[in-house]
Amino acid sequence: MNSELIWNSTLSELERGYIEKDEFYVCICCGKSFEKGIIYPEDGVLYETEKYVRVHLEKKHGSAFEYLISLDKSFTGLSEIQSNLLKLFYQGKSDKEVQQELGIGSTSTVRNHRFVLKEKERQAKVFLAIMELLRTRDKHAPAMLKVQGSSKDDRYRITETEKEKVLAKYFPAGTNGQLKSFGMREKQKLIILNELSKRFEPERIYAEKEVNEILSAAFEDFALLRRYLVEYGFMNRQPDGSEYWLGGPATEQEENRVDRKQELKLMAKEVKIQAGVYQIKNTKNGKIYVDSTPNLKSINGQEFSLEMGSHMCKKLQQEWSEMGKENFVIEVLETVKEKEGVRLDMKDTLKKMKEKWLEELQPFGDRGYN
Known part of the structure; x- marks a missing residue:
């Protein structure tokens, strides 16, 4: 564990579990770096760097929450009972289920714990604000x-x-x-x-x-x-x-990471990356979700995210979880046609292409998940 990574991360970085630097994304949980601009293969699927970092987090650490809640009291300030309660709350357990699993008091005891934790959260917000304001005025604070x-x-x-x-x-x-x-x-x-x-x-x-x-x-x-x-x-x-x-010792893991990076760079050169717009369609009710990606080979990662229950579209995630993946298909709607010698603003091109398909398909409200 790299305590400096944790202490130097912002709140939003801790929540998502990784840090973005100029050329890399860094996993806060294990400190592993992922170079930008590389296509990462995993279980037969190719991922863009940031999406692969999320896959890494889910497969290696479960989630940012699971990693952070596993840290000891010197990091979280939580007692053992508070940590156990938060784990069960995170799993969506009811007060009665929590009470039965932990064998503590009654459901009112659990509700009281919820109140105490909520109070702790409110106090933490105020304390953070105080320290942030102090930082701008305290000229005598010791530098480390x-x-x-x-x-x-x-x-x-x-x-x-x-x-x-x-x-x-x-x-x-x-x-x-x-x-x-x-x-x-x-x-x-x-x-x-x-x-x-x-x-x-x-x-x-x-x-x-x-x-x-x-x-x-x-x-x-x-x-x-x-x-x-x-x-x-x-x-x-x-x-x-x-x-x-x-300098510190170069571990075998670090050496392997360097070798793997070179391997992935070569692989990325060999893979022709195709950008475009795709849809995830519910074959039962006809609802669709439309999105774009600079690498259509990575859209299978959408299925992985949905299977893991971590897709960014909550409405789509809910119906996928309820109805099962057999009732959904992922289809490419349009690809970006690149002309030789013409440099495209890919971000702008994909934005306009997605807007065109959103206008045409109208995947909103009862018709879709966007």
């Missing part, structure tokens, strides 16, 4: 030091003031000089190791002898510093100790 390579939890968050005091104490001649000693508390070690790591150049490979020379200029027991830099993730090394470099 980001410690490179550290996997420690929030107990080891370090303010600039703390950092300056520790560095002044253990580097009396300045941070480029000698280290006075290395027998200190954990938090102080992190500050010292973070500072020592600055003596190495990013993306440069060092022989062990070079590392020893740099560290011996700071402290007599350079082997001790070298070992701690590696153990705390400030440096990485080859198993035989022949090479060292800055």
